[in-house]
Amino acid sequence: MPILPKKKVGLISCSGEELPEGTLSRAATLKVLERLRPKDTVTLCLPLFLAGNDKERAFAKFYPTIAIDGCDQRCAARATEQYSAKPTASIVIPEFLAARGLDTPKTRRQIDAADARAVDALAQEIARRVDEILGVQPAPVIEPPALTVAESAAVTASCSCGSGIPVMRLKIAGKEREVVALPLILEESRKNNQSPDEVFDAVKIYNAIPAELESAYRDAIVRAYSAFNAPREKREA
Amino acid sequence: MSQRVIIVPCSGIGKAYGSVGREAMHQLVEEMRPGVTDTVCLSLLTLGDADAQAQVRDQPTITIDGCPSACAKVNVEAAGGKPAAEYRVYDVYRAHRELKVRSVSELGDAGRTMARLLAEEIAAKVDELTKDGGPLRETES
Numbered sequence: 001m002p003i004l005p006k007k008k009v010g011l012i013s014c015s016g017e018e019l020p021e022g023t024l025s026r027a028a029t030l031k032v033l034e035r036l037r038p039k040d041t042v043t044l045c046l047p048l049f050l051a052g053n054d055k056e057r058a059f060a061k062f063y064p065t066i067a068i069d070g071c072d073q074r075c076a077a078r079a080t081e082q083y084s085a086k087p088t089a090s091i092v093i094p095e096f097l098a099a100r101g102l103d104t105p106k107t108r109r110q111i112d113a114a115d116a117r118a119v120d121a122l123a124q125e126i127a128r129r130v131d132e133i134l135g136v137q138p139a140p141v142i143e144p145p146a147l148t149v150a151e152s153a154a155v156t157a158s159c160s161c162g163s164g165i166p167v168m169r170l171k172i173a174g175k176e177r178e179v180v181a182l183p184l185i186l187e188e189s190r191k192n193n194q195s196p197d198e199v200f201d202a203v204k205i206y207n208a209i210p211a212e213l214e215s216a217y218r219d220a221i222v223r224a225y226s227a228f229n230a231p232r233e234k235r236e237a
Numbered sequence: 238m239s240q241r242v243i244i245v246p247c248s249g250i251g252k253a254y255g256s257v258g259r260e261a262m263h264q265l266v267e268e269m270r271p272g273v274t275d276t277v278c279l280s281l282l283t284l285g286d287a288d289a290q291a292q293v294r295d296q297p298t299i300t301i302d303g304c305p306s307a308c309a310k311v312n313v314e315a316a317g318g319k320p321a322a323e324y325r326v327y328d329v330y331r332a333h334r335e336l337k338v339r340s341v342s343e344l345g346d347a348g349r350t351m352a353r354l355l356a357e358e359i360a361a362k363v364d365e366l367t368k369d370g371g372p373l374r375e376t377e378s
Contacts, residue, residue, distance in 0.1 A: 014278070014280055015248045015250055015259075015279075015280070016280065017245075017246065017248060017259065017262065018276055018278045018281075019278070022278065026248070026250060030250065030342040034340070043250050044251065045247065045250050045252075045255065045306075045308060046250075047248075047309070047312055048249070050280065050283040051283060051306075051315065073281055073286070075280035075281055075284055078284060079283075079284060082284075108263070109260075109263040109267055
């Protein structure tokens with residue numbers, strides 16, 4: 001299997017500037033990224049995801065995602081679905097707060113002591129869903145002890161911008177289609193002298209290939225691998 | 238709808254400077270220039286919401302960006318707006334290298350100071366935009 005980034009869960013927070021719930025979404029997401037599940041989660045700024053290129057958008061194709069939205073406009077969920085793939089899970093904060101009997105935060109600037117309960121509850125729910133998606137045994141979400149000033153400077157959310165998963169576009173069944181992680185897979189496969197079938201198996205791990213297109217995908221990937229392995233002078237000719 | 242200056246920070250969740258930009262926006266909208274400034278959800282704007290797009294097209298807009306991707310500026314322009322001014326948090330850091338932001342979720346004293354300096358700079362721009370026929374100030378502190 002190619003050496004690709006560890007499978008993590010991508011958290012996409014709406015961070016809506018106009019709403020207190022946007023601040024709550026951001027605060028709870030950061031708590032999971034920095035404190036509760038730092039090794040198992042990554043994020044990407046939603047506006048960058050929206051305005052970004054293939055690499056940025058491949059993020060949600062590579063990582064299973066949880067969309068956290070502050071209102072029923074559901075910007076995070078809609079954007080993820082529109083540009084990448086349907087989020088694996090979706091949380092809409094007003095619905096979450098109502099279900100838990102928690103108050104809506106009052107200000108959109110800072111989280112006060114009363115709102116901290118909502119942040120904690122939401123962060124724990126996100127962490128629970130991360131565990132569920134990764135298939136790890138659900139465990140009580142225990143918050144680590146408070147960080148010292150020096151420690152908090154060292155801990156930061158794991159952001160995927162600028163390090164997007166590389167993609168390659170291939171003509172498959174008459175249409176340009178994106179194959180997530182293919183450049184890395186080709187590189188690794190050539191290094192390890194793998195067969196075209198092994199390359200295709202690796203591609204299937206990182207891409208959802210519709211059954212009816214499997215044969216077309218296989219042909220295109222075998223051609224791409226062959227071209228990738230061709231001597232340099234031949235490729236440049 | 239009364240005219241206001243729309244402040245659009247990138248709010249980048251993966252970068253401490255994204256949090257500084259967001260905090261500067263809050264200082265402006267809620268403390269320094271309430272009533273004359275407002276904000277809009279950047280994601281909603283970017284997803285093509287008609288009301289959000291009309292706000293940045295029809296009202297003077299100031300963008301605040303936390304990284305070179307300049308998502309606030311790029312997305313306001315993509316929505317048909319033309320920012321009246323564009324700010325980068327990094328420029329505040331260049332002028333005040335002693336200010337080290339602690340983290341994305343906790344700016345620390347230095348980060349909050351950085352946000353205040355940026356907000357003060359933007360407030361001066363807001364005043365410039367609102368005098369002589371610009372958006373009317375509804376509340377004076």
